[in-house]
Amino acid sequence: EVQLVESGGGLVRPGGSLRLSCAASGFTFDDYAMSWVRQAPGKGLEWVSAISWNGNITYYAESIKGRFTISRDNAKNTLYLQMNSLESEDTALYYCTKVGSGACFDSWGQGTQVTVSS
Numbered sequence: 001e002v003q004l005v006e007s008g009g010g011l012v013r014p015g016g017s018l019r020l021s022c023a024a025s026g027f028t029f030d031d032y033a034m035s036w037v038r039q040a041p042g043k044g045l046e047w048v049s050a051i052s053w054n055g056n057i058t059y060y061a062e063s064i065k066g067r068f069t070i071s072r073d074n075a076k077n078t079l080y081l082q083m084n085s086l087e088s089e090d091t092a093l094y095y096c097t098k099v100g101s102g103a104c105f106d107s108w109g110q111g112t113q114v115t116v117s118s
Helices: none
Strands: 003-007 010-012 018-025 033-039 045-051 058-060 068-073 078-083 092-099 105-108 112-116
Touching: 003 092, 018 033, 018 092, 018 112, 033 078, 033 105, 045 068, 045 078, 045 092, 058 068
Parallel strands: 010 112
Antiparallel strands: 003 018, 018 078, 033 045, 033 092, 045 058, 068 078, 092 105, 092 112
C-alpha cells in the first residue's frame, strides 16, 4: 500500500522559512517522479513543484519560483520542499503526491498545514 506522510508544516511569520518533508513507503520511490500540490483556504488545488525520479530535473510554479526548492533523498525515500521568503499567499495545506503514468498524481498524502501570518 502506498503511503505518503507529510510533516514540517506550522505557523511562520512573513519572510520566514519552513522545510516540508514527505516520507514515502509501499512503492519503489526512485522509480517515480514526485510533486507538491497545495490548497489555500477556500480555493482550488494549485500545483507547486515537481522533481524527476533521480532529482536531476525540477519544475516550479511561477508563484513560488526562486523562493522554494524541491529535492529528494532516494536512500531515505523522502521528498522535501524548502520554502523561503514565505508570504501570506503561501498559506495552504501542502500535499505530497506520487506522479504515476500519464503524469497523473495517483497517490496523495494527508497534507501538512502551512500558515504564514504576523
